[in-house]
Amino acid sequence: MTTTRHTGSDEGRTEASARGNGQGAVPLSAQDSLGISSRTELRPIHQIGAELGLDEDLIEPYGRGVGKVDLAAIDRLADRPQAKYILVTAITPTPLGEGKTTTAVGLSQGMARTGRRAAVAVRQPSLGPTMGIKGGGTGGGWSQVVPMERLNLHLTGDIHAVTAAHNQLTAMVDNHLHRGSPSGLHPERVTWRRVMDVNDRSLRQIVSGLGPAGGGPTANGPVRQTGFDITAASEVMATLSLARSLEDLRARLGRIVVGTTGDGEPVTAEDIKAAGAMTVLLKEAIRPNLLQTVEHTPALVHCGPFGNIATGNSSVVADLIGGRATDYLITEAGFAADMGAERFFNIKCRISGLAPDAAVVVATVRALKVHSGRHRVVAGRPLPEGMLRESPEDVRTGAENLRAQLRIIRRHGVTPVVAVNAFPTDFPSEHEVIAQVAAEEGARCAVSTHFADGGAGAADLADAVAEAAEEPSEFRFLYSDEAPxxxxxxxxxxxxxxxxxxxxxxxxxxxxxxxxxxxxxxxxxxxxxxxxxxxxxxxxxxxxxxxxxxxxxxxxxxxxxxxxxxCGTMQTMPGLGSSPAAESIDIDDDGNPRGLF
Amino acid sequence: MTTTRHTGSDEGRTEASARGNGQGAVPLSAQDSLGISSRTELRPIHQIGAELGLDEDLIEPYGRGVGKVDLAAIDRLADRPQAKYILVTAITPTPLGEGKTTTAVGLSQGMARTGRRAAVAVRQPSLGPTMGIKGGGTGGGWSQVVPMERLNLHLTGDIHAVTAAHNQLTAMVDNHLHRGSPSGLHPERVTWRRVMDVNDRSLRQIVSGLGPAGGGPTANGPVRQTGFDITAASEVMATLSLARSLEDLRARLGRIVVGTTGDGEPVTAEDIKAAGAMTVLLKEAIRPNLLQTVEHTPALVHCGPFGNIATGNSSVVADLIGGRATDYLITEAGFAADMGAERFFNIKCRISGLAPDAAVVVATVRALKVHSGRHRVVAGRPLPEGMLRESPEDVRTGAENLRAQLRIIRRHGVTPVVAVNAFPTDFPSEHEVIAQVAAEEGARCAVSTHFADGGAGAADLADAVAEAAEEPSEFRFLYSDEAPxxxxxxxxxxxxxxxxxxxxxxxxxxxxxxxxxxxxxxxxxxxxxxxxxxxxxxxxxxxxxxxxxxxxxxxxxxxxxxxxxxCGTMQTMPGLGSSPAAESIDIDDDGNPRGLF
Structure with missing residues (x-):
């Protein structure tokens, strides 16, 4: 019986914690992802930048193998042709995740293996879940972004900067109330909370401002019922991910509504005089991080907005840069096509002005079997025996979900491609059913073994995607700005x-x-x-x-x-399970981290 | 009348917020510090490292003009002669600060101006106060560390990493309680709080864990009365600053006591299984940051433990590296000699094994006048007129404080040097009194105009310190480990x-x-x-x-x-004043920050 990591039941419900390497059940253990990463010889980041046509002055190194890209790159590259813009999305996932990130990374490697210039743009993993259920991960196996330990810990501090900017505003809101609320902001109508990048259920609901009251220097207050969300769920994170420039970020931050007056009039971060300081705190964080895959192709890693209550997409600026810096820009959207892709099309592309040329829908035999309604997986529990038996019938029944997701793509005028993220436990007959369903829906389909085989395993997928991207794009928004x-x-x-x-x-x-x-x-x-x-x-x-x-x-x-x-209960602060990943994370005798995977 | 920035009364009581550029009243306005910094052409950080004899592979660049130094440097430099080790401390300061940091930086520049190899080791400024009263600062004017905007914002993320490690432990403590407290840790005997690098009085006392209770996935809890300190006050920060190596840090973190059992037995971070993850979170943060002064001399910037409840000293590892990398290593200790210097001697040097060769006691006419008991300054209020009048008598009366601080240095067997941090509002007769008092105490004395004149203004001070450091050191601890x-x-x-x-x-x-x-x-x-x-x-x-x-x-x-x-009331979480610095911080039309100073 194949087992997955045992954890409590408290974590699997959020994008941040459910995102995994998509191969929880394969013999190449997750632990190996750290091993593969640490054995990868990093190329100098300027060399990776040069592959994107980025001049050396546009890339500021932040530790070995990591650089920050100056937003001046957007103007500098303006005359270059637009890359084919490829979205990687998925069928409705199980709580284990179906490997969108590994597929996106693997596809970018596969493009390079098949002689094409490509880059991948993905989100930065959140620290809370890394220490919680998953031990880290942006991709995995032979399709991952490196150095993975930097990526999964602080990277260049962008998430911490979001935390600082968000909580600076909160401190200024409470100080504003403490000083008599000149804006008229009503203490009981403050909606702005605090954030922290940690899985900490105890912070979901708190009462703050206890202790000595009054106006003197030792006074605390105001007493308010409030709470913390994980930083990925911060509106500041969503704002950073959607800003087109530093100036645009400044304007957007000023528009953040922190609560209302007694009459219901919105009070903004601009009213609190916090938006300037927040922008300065985010001055470095708005620059995308440049890293490399294990096969030394470029990876832009930037922002990590929650997939439930926000877009679940990496940043607009990374795509504005990447979109002129290569021939195929591959980006990932959180969760399934009904979630991340829909927001990608109707929110992110509306702001960026970029139009996708194709969308990869990642499917796994495991998830399609679950969609048959005959099996159930629970994060942290062994996979049920029945799911590991050959059953093309289950796959065909569950493929209704795949069909629906493909139609969502089509409805936006984009050409879909099905990527079968192959697991060693799959049967050829099961892959065959997926190919048939794709054909019935008029979509290309390729089986990809990028996790085990790297870019070579994604060569067929790369060819299929390149073909799909040649079809004329009829991209359209699903609704107009003017619609109520x-x-x-x-x-x-x-x-x-x-x-x-x-x-x-x-x-x-x-x-x-x-x-x-x-x-x-x-x-x-x-x-x-x-x-x-x-x-x-x-x-x-x-x-x-x-x-x-x-x-x-x-x-x-x-x-x-x-x-x-x-629509439903949205948990915006995960908890830790009964055996958090953090308990197994430590340094080894050489001072290197272990327990990240 | 000279005015200082108007702020509320809520901030001046902590080291983190009281630290300023020590020249709040000079015509060269504080705003100019950012101007000077931004006009300084940064030398490549490898070049600065080369001046310290650090091989290129030991310095990892983190953005322009900033590098992290590998701890392997300690072994690599082991055969090099020990630098003269110079402490910069001060008389008892006013709430405005007396310019210890500018003096330390200016002295290191002065050493270079007088043909000596020198480096300065200082603390990293805390973000909370930067956004609160002071708008930033490590040094100021022509004696500052650059790039100041990086330094005053996130730098390389070390403080954020301390926040993450500290709060990871708290989350694991609460999760431990949530899961039945296998260690026996008693929920009402938890002493470990949370931290955040922000001035936020509302977080001083909170109740956490509110909301649905029980054991299920949506349950919060346990309900506990707790609170937040500013990150500088975290024991993790103090631990990081005192660790001799990554392994030593791992062992120290494991010894952190988070509370006790019902029987009063200590429960440690090791018992909670958090120390390994905390170490991994601090893996980058333990490496000192290398920057440069405006005169391109090396500056090691590392850690910022609170001066009230912790040592107020920069890190042991920075001094272990700097101590073999130059001829004069100048380091600063928080507050006056009775505070930071005493801890430097009896705590930091006890752990590092390093012995100081001289100690600079920074004195200002302003503070000595206050010590006469005839004047009073309040942060954020105009200086009283009477203090600006020529009065060598006031200075002589107040110099009792200087005498006491010099004797504290002597008592540790270290040779003191008085540095008069000159203000444009001082009178020669006042400086003369300080020189007389120093002579009466058998101490060298020099007037320094490093704020306005850079290293050239600190040349006399550099000569005096170099002479003092030639005297045989009789450094001793004030008490033995064995004393009760x-x-x-x-x-x-x-x-x-x-x-x-x-x-x-x-x-x-x-x-x-x-x-x-x-x-x-x-x-x-x-x-x-x-x-x-x-x-x-x-x-x-x-x-x-x-x-x-x-x-x-x-x-x-x-x-x-x-x-x-x-001994007294210690505020470990500052508040914001009525006009926080953050309200004036913004980006200008070119996207550059303004309002930091």
Whole structure:
């Protein structure tokens, strides 16, 4: 019996913690990812930059094999032709993840192996989950970004900078209240919380400002009920990932709404006079990090917004640079096509102005079997025996999910390609069914063994993607800026999720009216729902029909630039399991880390 | 009338916030420090490293003009002669600070100007106060470390790494309790809090773990009363600053006590299985940062432990490297000689094995006038008119404080040198008095204009220090490891502070007995008292006599390796003033920061 790491049940529900190497069950153990990384001889980062046509002055080295790319690169490269822009998305994943990141990295390596210039743009992993369930990872095996220990720890400090900027605003909000709230911000209407990049359930709900009250130097206060989210869930992270430039970031940060007055008027970070300091704190963090894959192809690693309540996409600026710096820019969006890809198309591309040429939908036999409704996997528990038996029937039944995800891609005018992320436990008959389903949907399909074989294992996939990208792109947004917010939600619910319609709670209807009234009606929407189903019920597998999307409330990310309807329970601060990965992380006798994987 | 920045009264009480450029009242405005920094052409950091005899492979660049030095340098340089080791300390400062950092930096530049090889080792500034009262600063004017904006923001992320390691332990402590506390750790006897590098009074006292209780995945808890300190006050920061190597750091982190069982048995980070992960999180942070002064001499910037409740000294490893890498290693200790220097001698040097050759005591006319008892300065208020009038008498009266601080240096067998940090508002007659007092105490004295004139202004000081360092060092600790803890406290109180004796509260006596019983009796002590007086009463200026040191309680930093008696109210989380510096910090039209100074 193949087992996966035993952990508690407390973690598997968030993008940040569910993201894994997508090969939890293969004999090449996860531990080997660190081994492969540490045995990889890093090329000087300027050499990697040169492959992107980036002049040496545009890359500031931050430790061996890591550089930060100056945003001046955007202008410097403006005359270069636009790269083919390839999105990597997936079918609805199991809680173990289906290997989107390894596939994206492997595909970029595969492009190089087949004689094409390519780069991959991915998110930076979050420290909390690294110490929690997963021990790290941006890719894995022979398709990973290195140096993985830097990548999985602090990298160049971008996430820490987001934490600092977010909490600087909170401190200024509380200080503003402490000093009599000149803006009129109402203490009980503050919605801005704090963030920390750690899995810490004890911080989800706190009361702050206890102790001596009053106006003197030893006074604390104001007493408020508040809490912490993980930094990936910070609106500052979402804002950083969507900003087009430092100036744009400055403007967006100023628009962040921290709460309202007693009359319901929004109070912004600009009103609190915090947006300038926040921008200065993020001055380095807005520059994408340049690293390399184990096969020395370029990797832009930048930002890590939560996939549930935010876009789950890496940064706009990384794609603006990468989009002119190579021939194929491969980027990944969090979770399945109904989640990350939909936001990629309708939010990220709306801001960046970039148009995708093809979208890879990663599928695994494991997840398709789960979508048959006949099997269930639980993070931290052994895979059920029945799932490891040859069963093309289960795969075909579960492939309804794949079909739905492919149609979501098509609906945006983009050409899909199915990538079968092959596991050693798969059977050829099962891969054959996936190929048949892809053909029935008119999509190219390739089996990829990039985890075990690196870029060579992704050569077929690279060829398929390159072909798909040659088809004329008919990329389109699913809704216009002008459409009313409720119509945007309905469009996504019916055309993407397959719902029959939307049920707004009275609170949600009130929220939408208030945001429209306050001038936020032109923003796109980022629906916060479970990533474990096309529907809003995580237990419904396959392609659920005959259901309606319930919207409990609607929140505003005015800085990032979207509203997000809440459909279900969204956990924005993970907890630690019964045996956190951190307990096994240590240094060895040579001072090298172990336990990251 | 000369004015200083107006801020609230909430910040001036901590080392982190009181540290300034020591020239708050000079016409060369503080804003110019950023201007000088940004006009300084940075030399490549390998070139600065080469001046220290550090091979290129030992310095990893982290952005332009910043490098991290591999600890392998300690062994690599082992055969090199030991540098003269110069401490920069001060008289009891006003809340404005008296310019120790500018003097240390200026002195290192002065050494170079007078044909000597020198380097300076200083602490990294804390982000909270940078955004709070002071807008940043490691040195200022023409005696500062550059690039100042990097230095004052995240630098290489060391402080963030300390935050992450500290809070990782807290999350694991709460998770340990959540899972039934296998170690027996008692929920109400947890002493380990959380940290954040921000001035945020609302976090001083919180209740965490609110919300749904129980054992399931959505449960929070345990509900506990706890709080946050600023990261500089973290025991992890103190531990990092005192570790001799990565292995030593690993062992020290394991010894951190997070609380006790119901029976009072200490529970450690090792028991919580967190020390390995904490070490991995600090793997980069233990490597000192190499920067340069505005005159391109080497500056090692590393760690920033709080000066009230910890050592207030930069790291042991930076001094172990710098001590073999140059001819004069100049380092700074927080606050006055009774505070930072005493800890430098009895704690830091005890661990490092290094022996100082001379100690510079920085004095200002401004502070000596305050020590006359005839004037009072308040951070954020205009200097009183009377203080700006020529008054050698006030200076002579106040010089009792200088005499006491010089004697503290002598008592440790070290040769003192008085550095007059000259202000444009000083009168020659006032400087003359300081020189007379120094002569009466048998100490060399030099006037230094390093803030306005850079190293050239510190040439006389450099000559005086070089002469002093030639005298044979008779460095000695004030107490032995074997002395009982209470005797160590009495020694410091009477021989350093000039107290008549120590008054232990019953709680303090019980603490000392418990620590001794638990095997911590050999540790040195780090007395937590006000830095604004030689006594424990911040209102007593000069050299107070006829008083006794009241010890309210005694705490343990088992990881850092000291016990700290609490004498007075120690604020370990600053607040923001009525007009925080952050409100003025922003980017300009070219995207460059303004408002740091």
């Amino acid at each position: 917010l409720v119509e945007k939600i309905e469009t996504i619910a019916t055309q993407v999720y397959g719902a029959d319609g939307v049920d707004l709670s009275p609170a949600a209807a009130k929220d939408l009216a208030a945001y429209t009234e306050a001038g936020y009606g032109r923003l796109p929407v980022c629906v916060a729902k479970t990533h474990l189903s096309l529907s809003s019920d995580p237990k419904l597998v396959g392609a659920p029909s005959g259901w309606r999307l319930p919207v409990r409330e609607v929140r505003l990310s005015a800085g990032a630039g979207f509203v997000y309807p809440i | 803890l209470v005797e160590k406290i009495e020694t410091i109180a009477t021989q350093v502070y000039g107290a008549d004796g120590v008054d232990l509260s019953p709680a303090a006596a019980k603490d000392l007995a418990a620590y001794t019983e638990a095997g911590y009796g050999r540790l040195p002590v780090c007395v937590a008292k006000t830095h604004l007086s030689l006594s424990s009463d911040p209102k007593l200026v000069g050299a107070p006599s006829g008083w006794r040191l009241p010890v309210r309680e005694v705490r343990l930093s088992a990881g850092a390796g000291f016990v700290y008696p609490i």
